[in-house]
Amino acid sequence: MFDTFYKLSGQPFLLTPDTRFFFGSSGHSRAIAHLVYGLAQQEGFIVITGEVGAGKTTxxxxxxxxxxxxxxxxxxxxxxxxxxxxxxxxxxxxxGLGENPGTDKATLLRRFEHMVRDQRRQGRRCLLVVDEVQNLSLAALEELRMLSNITVDGRASVQTILLGQPQFRPILASRDVEQLRQRVLASYHLGPLTEAETRGYVQHRLRTVGWADDPAWEDDAFAAVHRATGGIPRRINTLCARVLLLGALEETHAITALMVEETAEELRRDLGDGQAGGDASAARPPVPADALAQRIEALEAMAARQDRVSRRILQLLEDGLAGNTAGAQA
Incomplete structure (x- = not known):
């Protein structure tokens, strides 16, 4: 809906990884450099960690x-x-290796070794990418290490990229996986975007689909996006998509900080904060009277805005149904 209203060639904030939208922040550029360096070694493991939605798969x-x-x-x-x-x-x-059910492990390993030898003869290197490695058992990690031991003509046959959340770091540091750790040739932790990078990220994704400053974004709106998302790209995508939807429903051509803040609050109510554990309300200090009044005023404004949005959605639905009915009668 909003891509049509703002004359965009597509949706800029889809969650599916798409290289067209890759944004080379300082952190992402350094992570790419670590990946390239690790691949140049032609052996061992490359480890990239980061928060959920930080952009590891991208x-x-x-x-x-x-x-x-x-x-x-x-x-x-x-x-x-x-x-x-x-x-x-x-x-x-x-x-691309199929298998018969019940095949024993020794046979599987022989088939795997034959495969990598065939790839080597054809001049290709095998690259294995394993995501969410913080969930792997020690036995599974050991299996990966064993695969790295397979050599062809004295050279490693498989290189592995491990992608995981921050909790994989202490696992990797433990004595239980010391042999695997010794094979890690490059490692990088992908942090969040800065406020300036968040602005650049949003603008980059918009320009990729033909954005020509419609809608115009206030400077404070970009800052509000960073505050609400902590600079995590996937959270930015989710928030900005909803902000643009709100803008299209209200037929506005300016995105304000208030719109971002209200949309972020709506997402927190709908999806949960996801950052605080336990009963956060029990630890909250008393709210001053003037701050409470401001919150009440903001909530009332939000309720009024949501009411207008609801009416707009109903109108669009009615218009669509009326158009369909007229087309059928014709």
Whole structure:
């Protein structure tokens, strides 16, 4: 709806990773540099961690878009709450190897080794990407280490990129995975965007779909986006998509900080904050009377705005139904 109203060529804030929208923030550029450096070593593990929605998967998509497909073959494993043997099977499936049910592990490993040898003979390197590694069992991590031991003509046959949330860091530092840790050649933690980068990120995604300053964004609106999302790209996408929807429903061509703040509050009510644990209200200090009055005023304004939006949606639905009926009668 809003992409049509603002004459955009597409939706700029979809959650699905898309290399067209890759934004080279300082953190994302450094992460790419670590990935490229790690690949140049042609062995071992590369570790990228970051908060949920920080852009780890997008990084791999960007890397894959830059790699020569005649030189690399890549497999991805996303479902990680699996046993070591199941992880091996998922990796094999990712490389296009089917299997008969009940095949023993020794046979699977021989088939895997034959596959990587064939790829080497054709001049290709095998790249395995494992996402959500913080959920892997120690047995599954050990399986990955064992795969890294397979060599072809004295060279490593598989290189692995591990993507995970921050809680993978202490797992990697533990004695239980010391042998795997010794094979990590590059590691980077992807942090949030700064306030300036958040503004650049929003503008970049909008311009990618033909944004010509309609709607115009107030400077304070970008700051409000950063405050509400903490600079996490996926949260930015979710919030900005809803802000543009609100703008289209209200037929406004200016995005204000108030619109962003009200939309962020609405999302918190609908989806939950996701950042505070337990009963946050129990720890809140008393609200001063003047601040309470301001909150009440803001809530009343929000309720009025939502009422206008609801009426606008109903009007659009009625117009659409009327148009469909007229078309059917014709």
């Amino acid at each position: 990084l791999v998509e960007q890397l894959w878009a830059q790699l020569d497909r005649s030189t690399y073959v890549m497999a991805r494993v996303v479902t990680t709450q699996v046993s070591g043997d199941d992880l091996l099977r998922l990796a094999m499936a990712g490389f």
